[in-house]
Amino acid sequence: MMANPIEFYFEFGSPYGYFAAQEIDAIGQEFDREVIWKPFMLGSAFKATQSMPLMNVPLKGPYCVHDWERMSKYTGTPWQMPEKFPTAILAAPRGFYWLKDQGKTTTAITFAKAAYKAYFADKRPMWEAEETADVAAECGIDREEFLQAVQTPEVKARLIQEGQAAIDAGVFGSPFIRVDGEDFWGWDRLPMVRDWLKNGKWG
Amino acid sequence: MMANPIEFYFEFGSPYGYFAAQEIDAIGQEFDREVIWKPFMLGSAFKATQSMPLMNVPLKGPYCVHDWERMSKYTGTPWQMPEKFPTAILAAPRGFYWLKDQGKTTTAITFAKAAYKAYFADKRPMWEAEETADVAAECGIDREEFLQAVQTPEVKARLIQEGQAAIDAGVFGSPFIRVDGEDFWGWDRLPMVRDWLKNGKWG
Numbered sequence: 533m534m535a536n537p538i539e540f541y542f543e544f545g546s547p548y549g550y551f552a553a554q555e556i557d558a559i560g561q562e563f564d565r566e567v568i569w570k571p572f573m574l575g576s577a578f579k580a581t582q583s584m585p586l587m588n589v590p591l592k593g594p595y596c597v598h599d600w601e602r603m604s605k606y607t608g609t610p611w612q613m614p615e616k617f618p619t620a621i622l623a624a625p626r627g628f629y630w631l632k633d634q635g636k637t638t639t640a641i642t643f644a645k646a647a648y649k650a651y652f653a654d655k656r657p658m659w660e661a662e663e664t665a666d667v668a669a670e671c672g673i674d675r676e677e678f679l680q681a682v683q684t685p686e687v688k689a690r691l692i693q694e695g696q697a698a699i700d701a702g703v704f705g706s707p708f709i710r711v712d713g714e715d716f717w718g719w720d721r722l723p724m725v726r727d728w729l730k731n732g733k734w735g
Numbered sequence: 736m737m738a739n740p741i742e743f744y745f746e747f748g749s750p751y752g753y754f755a756a757q758e759i760d761a762i763g764q765e766f767d768r769e770v771i772w773k774p775f776m777l778g779s780a781f782k783a784t785q786s787m788p789l790m791n792v793p794l795k796g797p798y799c800v801h802d803w804e805r806m807s808k809y810t811g812t813p814w815q816m817p818e819k820f821p822t823a824i825l826a827a828p829r830g831f832y833w834l835k836d837q838g839k840t841t842t843a844i845t846f847a848k849a850a851y852k853a854y855f856a857d858k859r860p861m862w863e864a865e866e867t868a869d870v871a872a873e874c875g876i877d878r879e880e881f882l883q884a885v886q887t888p889e890v891k892a893r894l895i896q897e898g899q900a901a902i903d904a905g906v907f908g909s910p911f912i913r914v915d916g917e918d919f920w921g922w923d924r925l926p927m928v929r930d931w932l933k934n935g936k937w938g
Contacts, residue, residue, distance in 0.1 A: 580794055581793055591780070702797070715801075
């Protein structure tokens with residue numbers, strides 16, 4: 533019997549999701565679990581939890597800005613604050629599902645990593661569909677096909693549907709990891725995810 | 736030159752503060768740093784950050800309830816959900832500063848640990864001053880003196896003042912650890928605190 537996969541929920545505009553994205557595939561490989569990448573729009577979950585982007589919260593905002601800088605050094609992950617943040621990142625998650633629905637899951641994940649890097653390490657304007665299509669092209673995806681696809685009602689609806697499914701499943705943050713029915717919210721919990729995969733149920 | 740102390744901010748009604756309280760003194764000892772315990776009322780910080788107790792947030796509430804149960808098993812810390820939660824825990828932090836202001840810092844910390852255990856492990860009604868005085872008495876503190884002290888305007892004002900000082904200093908959560916001017920929010924960050932104390936500035 534195959535072991536359950538790791539479901540990796542993330543938002544393309546989430547710094548903590550970006551940091552977790554650097555580690556999640558290695559965790560999957562270490563414990564022989566498939567990792568299913570599941571981008572969604574965190575904004576919808578914020579409505580359900582009456583939350584707002586950390587960056588906009590008094591006291592928490594300045595803390596997080598410093599935290600992302602030191603996490604970069606702590607984890608060895610490149611980081612630069614984007615020019616525009618927070619903002620809606622739409623073409624990337626739409627493009628992800630468009631690729632995945634064609635059975636191109638590996639390409640979709642490669643693109644997801646490139647999109648994260650473009651936004652959080654290279655200061656590229658990933659809130660723009662044109663720039664996102666450039667990143668897709670750099671991953672070997674047809675630029676014009678990508679650009680057209682992410683503007684169709686079907687692909688737009690697909691992302692909304694994934695976001696609603698995430699909330700219905702109890703997902704409220706980024707990153708959010710589900711494995712064996714157990715939920716882990718936040719980059720900080722990756723050590724606990726590892727421990728779960730290694731030792732199973734505690735107590 | 737003495738190394739800087741570790742400032743350990745916490746709220747007596749905070750489960751994550753309770754879990755961190757089990758580990759913080761050992762961290763201080765390991766790295767030869769004094770730990771200054773700083774209880775405050777998180778409710779005031781919630782106003783500043785437009786937040787509310789996690790337990791009351793849709794989706795996050797059920798997640799946390801399960802999280803505290805599994806953290807108990809993961810860390811080996813006794814845990815039982817209090818009969819009344821969340822609720823204002825006032826006598827404990829007031830009593831803490833009353834003890835500390837008499838120079839009885841060690842007794843204050845012993846009492847803080849006992850108060851946390853009473854509420855989060857033993858289901859005792861720590862929202863009641865009488866019960867809190869019982870816990871104080873079990874720590875060798877004069878029960879009647881404690882009970883009278885925590886009802887005086889001076890001691891009440893002392894706690895309010897500490898809470899305002901915490902917010903003014905940028906503290907917004909529980910637990911919240913400050914060392915060498917570096918802030919760490921949440922039980923999840925204790926490994927990063929250890930790494931900071933071991934290796935100093937990253938990068």
